[in-house]
Amino acid sequence: MFVPLRVHSVYSRGEGSITVEELVQLAEKNRLPAVALTDRGAFYGWGKWKALTEGRSFKSIFGCELELDFPAPGSRYVFLVKEKKGYYRLLEIFNRRQFLEPEGLVTVFLLPEKLPAAESALEEWVSAGRKIQEKAPEDFYLGCELGNLEGAEWLSRRLNQPLLWMQPLKYVQSPQRLVLLRAIERKIPYPPEWQKLSLALRIFGPEQEKIALKKYGERIKPVFNRNLEVAEKIDFSFEAVVPPLPPDLFPATLRQVINRRLARLKNLNWRERERAVRELQVVEESGFAPYFLVVHDVVEFARRRSIYHNLRGSGASSYLAYLLGISRLNPVEYDLYFERFLNRGRPDPPDFDLDFESTRRDEVLEYVLKRYGAGKTGAAYVCSLKNYRARSALYETARAFGVSPEEARAMSKKVPMFVEPDYLRRMPPQAGYLEIWKLASELSGVFAEISLHVGGVILTPAPVERYLPLEESVKGLLMCHYDRDTVEELKLIKLDLLSTRGLAAISETRKALKLDRIPPNDRQTYALLREARTIGCFQVESPAMMNLLRRMKPENLSDLIHALALIRPGPTESGMKEAFLRRREGKAAAEDPLLAKVLPETGGLMFYEEQVMQVAERVAGFPPEEGEILRRQLKKRRVEEKLRQKFFQQALSRGYSSSEIEALWQKMEKFSSYSFNRAHSASYALMAYEAVYLKAHHPLVYMTAVLNAGGGYYQLPEYVEEAKRLGLAILGPDVNRSGYNFKVEGRAIRVGLGLIKNLTLKTVEKIIGEREKDGTYLSMEDFLSRVKPGQSDLLTLIQAGALDSLEPNRSQQVLRYFQGVGELQVADINDEEKRKLQLEKLGFLPSGDPLEFLDGRRPPLRVAQLGDLAGQMVELAVRIVDAREIRTAKGLTYFYLFEDETGLVEGVGQRKALAFGSPPVCFLRAEVRLQTAGHPRLLNCTFLRTF
Secondary structure, X not given: OOOOOOEOEHHHOOOOOEOHHHHHHHHHHOOOOEEEEOOEOOOOOHHHHHHHHOOOOOEEEEEEEEEEOOXXXXXXXXXXXXXXXXXXHHHHHHHHOOOOOOOOEEEEEEOOOOOOOOOHHHHHHHHHHHHHHHHOOOXXXXXXXXXXXXXXXXXXXXXXXXXXEOOOEOOOOOHHHHHHHHHHHHOOOHHHHHHHHHHHOHHHOOOHHHHHHHHHHHHHHHHHHHHHHHHHHOOOOOOOOOOOOOOOOOOOOHHHHHHHHHHHOOOOOHHXXXXXXXHHHHHHHHOOHHHHHHHHHHHHHHHHOOOOEEEEHHHHHOHHHXXXXXXXXXXXXXXXOHHHOOOOOOOOOOOEEEEEEOOOHHHHHHHHHHHHOOOOEEEEEEEEEEEOOHHHHHHHHHHHOOOOHHHHHHHXXXXXXXXXXXXXXXXXXXOOOHHHHHHHHOOOOOEXXXXXXXXXXXXXXXXXXXXXXXXEOOOOOEEEEEEHHHHHHOOOEEEEEEEEHHHHHHHHHHHHHOOOOOOOOOHHHHHHHHOOXXXXXXXXXXXXXXXXXXXXXXXXXXXXXXXXXXXXXXXXXHOHHHHHXXXXXXXXXXXXXXXXXXXXXXXXXXXXXXXXXXXHHHHHOOOHHHHHHHHHHHHHOOOOHHHHHHHHHHHHHOOOOHHHHHHHHHHHHHHHOOOEOHHHHHHHHHHHHHHHHHHHHOHHHHHHHHHHOOOOOOOHHHHHHHHHHOOOEEEOOOOOOOOOOOEEEOOEEEOOHHHOOOOOHHHHHHHHHHHHHHOOOOOHHHHHHHHOOOHHHHHHHHHHOOOOOOOOOHHHHHHHHHOOOOOOOOOOOOHHHHHHHHHHHHOOOOOOOHHHHOOOOOOOOOHHHHHHOOOOEEEEEEEEEEEEEEEEOOEEEEEEEEEEOOXXXXXXXXXXXXXXXXXXXXXXXXXXXXXXXXXXXXXXXXXXXXX
16 A cells, blocks of 8 residues: 655645645545655645644644755655654754754655665665664664665665655646746746656656556565555644743733732722633633733833734733733623633634734834743744745746746736636636646646745744744744644644734824823714714725715714624625614614524624624523634534534523524524624724824824825825815925925925935935934035935935925026036926926825826816716716725626815726826716715716816
8 A cells, every 4th residue: 555655745845746635635535544744844734734634534644854964965854753752853853954863753764766786886875874773773764766676675684774665746636737846946947847857757646656566566565565554653643732831931920910900900890800800710721821921021012112002803802901901992891702712612822913003013023032032932933825826827837938027927917916826727828828828727726935924923932943843034034834824723822913004103193192092982083983084094994984984873982893894795795784784774674583682782683703602602501612612613614513403402492493593503604604703893993993083183193194104095195185185284395394204394294205206215314314413404505515415316306396495496406406507597397397296206296186287178077066966977087096896796896986186986887997197097977876875976987088
């Protein structure tokens, strides 16, 4: 029986082409008793291999092929993990790149593909084998292949060391894909490589046993049988492979810290105190108390440095997190289920997701790696494993066929973004490139590259190299071979330290205004939300969300929490969003009488994950932790029959009929595929409220902060236009007044020098540094003598208008200071030309509107007038702020957000926009319809070349 113990998957970087899914299919189709995954110098596939092989009919074996300098440089081994201590030893060998006594491992020394025929020439391999025997007295084997069996058998007899069949399995279905990946990795042309290798590839495929038996007959069978014997002795499980964090990381225990907080806070009610005690017991029993203290320490570091943070995800449902200052949302007040985050039945660690302001998140990461990457703990970044998409697959395949980079790039751009490579099978190939198209389509599910998952940090006891396979990222940071999915699969402890631009805008505004507290339930804030004047506000500024806010008209934070859950695709596609809104508007809507009684909080509508737990608790009497287990299994669509039966039996005992229970079960199954975490929605709602409050009460400072954060959902020019709509003046860049970024100047916003395109950072720093050192520039001559800008930078400053305060005449600036023409006096260019130059250099206009530059006749109609034209066809010139393509039952539908100098309007149509220039402008014809909230919307949008 053939048991593959040396398998090179797509993670072997050009040395293998098997996807993990294909390997599973091979094992099951051929009824193999065991299969190993042993990529060359890589552990990237381990998590997926574990996940896809659990509960299968064969044993999954984990290993790695390594090249080491013992007993001689270039010596190659396959190490198979036999037991848990072998896992630790393999990682130590890999991380140190050093041969260590292979305790707990099966060690296979790979003999070269061709061995010398003369026995005298084989003596050096005898010597090498004996050196290995000294360090590996147990479970040591020699690895043979089709081409070296004669010499391998002689060495086996001399060394008294058994042989294993170690011909690498490199492909299952497509040898062409193997050669293509080899060509891409080595940057060599595919056609000659295929011609050279095609006849010799069968031995690297699934027929290698048949080929070996044909050549060697009975002689090779004992070697194959020994592979099975080795597989049978392997007994490895990932269970608790990485121990919990040490309990003595901090001078005080979590219980001591919490008790001190409870003693100090005198206004807590009995529910809050009871919740704290209950959560603390669960956390301690689960062994995650040190993890809570680590997160608390990270948040305290951020607080000391005045780095603003927010806790997102299910962690916001923990009252302990609220007491520790990790979360700013009281979960008791908003009825958030702690068991969604952590419970006695949860098999994997909890996961805190922390957002920090985008401009300062790196400080937090640096602290965590320094503080927890040494001493009693170890730390490393999570990696990100990226597969080919259709565009990258087509580009790389075309390059392997000798197509120029420019042509390959142009070809790939014709393919939609983000689609998988197999999409190419449904897309007509470009003339003359059928073979490229066909081969590129075979790269679906194939690993392309590894990168750093910036923000995900794994924590282990020390030393980290004992528990995780590590490498250096491109930037020299310590990175693990495990991606996010593998970290979850192996139940590792992880911190997610993320960043959002929205948080940076809130933080900058609060610091500038010295706001320690933002009052809740502010009327002006909710007025802005009801009117959907929320551009620039985190999570509530997209066209779809603004439309929802107008209809929903939120009045409190609970409403906003609902809105952030309703905007997701699931509630929209299921009809729940529309049903909820119709009821809120006092209109008739379909209702489930039973669910309305079970879930009165949302009128019987389900759109939170926690509601599955509530149904399980209220209908079947499940405790919260068992409700969470049911929710998880429903989400994965793999519910244990025992748990399903328990739900039905206990619901029956409470008086529900079989038909009612069946209907509830079906609704929970369907709902679980798109449900949303209420705690996540609540934490984001709090951030959104803060953003809208700051915009409502402090628009000047807040919009300046939004611009400095780089905007959000839209491109930067839209936030400039929003500031203008708020009545804020935008002042152009000025060498005497501008900083690097936007800044408040009086009651206006001054554009920073760093916003000028093509202006070098060196010149920006010189301008600001000279000004801070010796005062403002008194004249053009003074500026030039002190800053000494290059000709390119000088022309850029002139075109951006940054020197107008020193010499108002732009023509004079160019002639005298750029071209060196003396005292010649010339007329200045007109204001329109100045603004065009400024638009080119900034990408936006500080004053005026780009629509002013339209050639030809512009219709007189403006967006602000559309509310009076319901039912009429209109024509107008607008800028495209946002465009989304969605495939519906009627085909492709395009959703737009348009604007002019008077306002914003949404549009819908089946035609793709015909736009001109930058920012994109279009000539539009459409029908005006008033929405439920009385806001105009443009339907059946079509686009004209001119009026």
